[in-house]
Amino acid sequence: MQVERIPLPGIGTQHVFRTAGNRRVGVVRRRDGGRDLVISDAEDPDLALAVPLTGQEATTLAMLLGMVEVVELACPREEDHPGAGTGSTTREAAPGGAQKPSGACGT
Numbered sequence: 001m002q003v004e005r006i007p008l009p010g011i012g013t014q015h016v017f018r019t020a021g022n023r024r025v026g027v028v029r030r031r032d033g034g035r036d037l038v039i040s041d042a043e044d045p046d047l048a049l050a051v052p053l054t055g056q057e058a059t060t061l062a063m064l065l066g067m068v069e070v071v072e073l074a075c076p077r078e079e080d081h082p083g084a085g086t087g088s089t090t091r092e093a094a095p096g097g098a099q100k101p102s103g104a105c106g107t
Helices: 055-074
Strands: 004-008 012-018 024-030 035-040 048-053 090-092 099-101
Touching: 035 055, 048 055
Parallel strands: none
Antiparallel strands: 004 012, 012 024, 024 035, 035 048, 090 099
């Protein structure tokens, strides 16, 4: 998959890729240190949704996107293996932090 690096004068740098649905999805890293998640409209690439993210939010999103494959490979899904439920629970990670599954496979 090709990732484009696009300088945005006075703003920062955008890193984007195209999805199978022809949307451009990426991150704008602003000069002030902020980040925006950017998702373009499939019909009009100049029309886009930008979601400003704090550093912690960007890290949490990156972890969620990266962890999905690992969790799916390591933990059987109920619909794939009837009777092998995970009994998933969550616990608070740290004050103000994201919720994390407790134990292996969310148990």
